[in-house]
Amino acid sequence: MRFVRQRIDPQRLEALRAVGARDGWLLETSDVLRVGFGRTVDQVVLEGGLDEPVDARRALGEHELVGDDGPPGTGVVAFGTLPFDRSAPAHLAVPEFCLTQSRDGAAWLSAPPGSNGWRERLEHAQAPVQETQSLRSLTLVPTPEEYAHNVALAVEILRNKEIDKVVLARAVLGSVPEAIDPAAVAQRLRRREPLCAIYSMPTVDGRRYVGATPELLARRTGSTLRSNPLAGTIALPANVAPDDYQKWLLGSSKNLHEHNVPVNEIVNTLATVYDDVSADPTPSIVSLRTLAHLGTWISASCSSESRAPDALAVLRLLHPTSAVGGVPRARAYDLIHRLEGHDRGHYAGPLGWLDANGDGEWWIGFRGVVLDGREFEAWAGAGIVSESDPTAEREETKAKLMSVLSSVLVDAVQ
Secondary structure (H helix, E strand, O other): OOOEEEEEOOHHHHHHHHHHHHHOEEEEEOOOEEEEEEEEEEEEEOHHHHHHOHHHHHHHHHOEEEOOOOOOOOEEEEEEEOOOOOOEEEEEEEEEEEEEEEEOOOEEEEEEEOOOHHHHHHHHOOOOOOOOOOEEEEEEEHHHHHHHHHHHHHHHHHOOOOOOOOEEEEEEEEEEOOOOHHHHHHHHHHHOOOEEEEEEEEEEOEEEEEEEEEOEEEEEOOEEEEEEEEEEEEOOOOOOOOOOHHHHHHHOHHHHHHHHHHHHHHHHOOOOOOOEEOOOOOOOEEEEOOOEEEEEEEEEEEHHHHOOOOHHHHHHHHHOOOOOOOHHHHHHHHHEEEEEOOOOOOEEEEEEEEEEEEEEEEEEEEEEEHHHHHHHHEEEEEEOOOOOOHHHHHHHHHHHHHHOEEEEEEEOOO
């Protein structure tokens, strides 16, 4: 199939966000807003998930791209959100229209020749006006008390040196009186979390995953790769200067230990395929509206682009990192399934895009809400190490749940 890429005039951000969030694919960072919409013209099918190698670059390269030159991610692009379970079936979708707009207003559109419906779709996009709603029903899986007990069980295993780290999560399932507008959630998150990547993507089971993630798993541009793992967290009280809390986080041995595990893991894994890999010598603070994290930038490069793995191959190497799974991976994975008792679905799975050159940008899909009409599901996890306190970890997951559910609910969640 032929696609034409053209430089176009800047479009209204609110319209782009609304169209992508409601029935397309949206990924918006502080630098670039990227949306796909219209019909799905092709798919990259991952029957065995990330456990099954698929040459996505070759599949996308079968489409012809003509027209203007443009930066990565402005040609033939496949979007997707993958389940946490790396062996679960998944797919990436190539939309009819892909529109990319940078912070300076530069905009590119890729579409099949003669496809002009994109402009009408944007012109008729309804502005989100829905307010947050009150709870109609609520289920906690597991309960806060059961979660703290699971953490205590995990700590005992960690102290016996069977596992170095495990991430345990808990879920909130609920409903509200009216069908939830994904565009309203995305708009609210954009205002509240300007440093995060705002996303809205359809899931394999027909629902929609909307959220604001601060964690970049992999940004592949030619022969280079960037990653920004986050681990180690503290809640920031409202109306209080965060400096003392951030200083405490930088000096917390428990949080530094928790953070260094995924950093070392990613560095060592990338070193198996890249010529040069480096990480910042010390972590920095990533400060959000209600939370602060420890973050470290990792850079990798190959001597030539032909030797660099494409973005999907990098995902196959990295996911799940110990920032969302644990170390060693297989044992932590088994413990997660034993203690959590509820399939994570798309929580903590990669989400993003891939183009025909193998470039792509993938974020860890958390701090989000899975929407299905009036019903919602949200998750939050905490990294458990041998020094972890069950009550503190329970409160950390509560703060994370409150951070994302405040974009949907008026009510507090315990």
